[in-house]
Amino acid sequence: MNAPPTPQTPHRIVVMGVSAVGKSTIGRGLADAMQLPFIDADDLHTPAAVEKMRSGVPLTDEDRLPWLHACGRALTAADGGAVIACSALTRRYRDQLRDEASDAIFVHLHADPVHIQERAAQRTGHFMPPSLLASQLATLEPLESDERGVTVDAVRPVAAVVDDVVSALAGQAE
DSSP: OOOOOOTTSOEEEEEEOSTTSSHHHHHHHHHHHHTOOEEEGGGGSOHHHHHHHHTTOOOOHHHHHHHHHHHHHHHHHOTTEEEEEOOOOSHHHHHHHHHHOTTOEEEEEEOOHHHHHHHHHHOOSOSSOGGGHHHHHHHOOOOOTTSSEEEEEOSSOHHHHHHHHHHHHHHHHO
């Protein structure tokens, strides 16, 4: 396990979870609260991967590998730290992110699947159709005890979730 971040260590934070759980919204709020740049991993997918998802086809590990490396590199390239919204659904995917950004800390946004499905159904303009949520929920592996990070309830007001994350991260840095 890596040492927790100190005030001198850049914060490289991965806001993770399934589609429609609020990664981008919470990630932006967290980045603002911590005065860090925000990266949306959705922007790092290849056009072929986006089209595959738009068509309702889940990505394979082979599809995800270059994307995960790009996410890790983007996180590492931010010298002063950054917040990235990235699904990071499995331990293996998180390990791949840590291969690029060894000091990454994860914020797992958790919510009841029914609530997430409702959010997904209401969302417009996103390439990820609600039909792929079931495959993401089946793939999701919660953070393990030896992984740096926190799990938070995402079914609350954004400001409350961001405050909880900031407090939890500060507690880990002590």
